[in-house]
Amino acid sequence: MADYPDRKVRDAQMRATINQKLVETGEKERLKELLRTKLIECGWRDQLKAYCKEVVRQKGLEHITVDDLVAEITPKGRALVPDSVKKELLQRIRTFLAQQSNI
């Protein structure tokens, strides 16, 4: 229990270091781009687009804002990300970090 605050600090430092590496090297943007591409390829974007249309149709354009729509579709968007895509992303992050000497 006593070292709990230290652990938190250490974890935060570790996170910051990894994050910095990912950003500095441009890997974070590449990974996000990969994720976007995978989401298109697997049909996630089309599925969500159809759901988006359905929500607008049901609520009526005059009774919905962009923020409402984002709030409505985001949980579904999260749930629909295929496990295979998540696994690939995680693997890519791990592989990248394994190649970095000072982490």
Next chain:
Amino acid sequence: MADYPDRKVRDAQMRATINQKLVETGEKERLKELLRTKLIECGWRDQLKAYCKEVVRQKGLEHITVDDLVAEITPKGRALVPDSVKKELLQRIRTFLAQQSNI
């Protein structure tokens, strides 16, 4: 069905905007002139004139007023406008509206 009143409001606003555009640009007058020309060219005017004479002959000059005659020939006049003329006007208005950036 839910958005029907919205549609009515939208159409009313749109109608006012388009009408203003048509008047401001002089396009409404040009459309009217085009319609008159087309009605002469396609023989509509001659047909209606002949029908008008026929009505006067049948009813007798002494027993008919201008208002009677107008009431008699107008429905026929409407029915005789060729669809091609209406279509041409519709196309003209579509082209005109497509050229307006701020509608």
Next chain:
Amino acid sequence: EYERSKNDSIQDIFHEMIDETVHDQCRDLSLRQMRDVKESLKNESIERVGTSLIVDLVDDCVSKECQAISHKTLQEEETLRDLK
């Protein structure tokens, strides 16, 4: 401990990346969808209004022409009658 911390950080960053991307994509889709629907409703409205304006224009023109033709025909017929 070091590996645990590293692993937790990777998991956090991974989830954050998924969340950010999903949110960005959802916002992009929502903006596009709202824009497309607005555009499509506007086009439908333009088509309906354009058609109705032409119907009114034709009606108005036909009414005026019919009045003019009626006047002229009656005048001509009266002149003919008077000449006889």
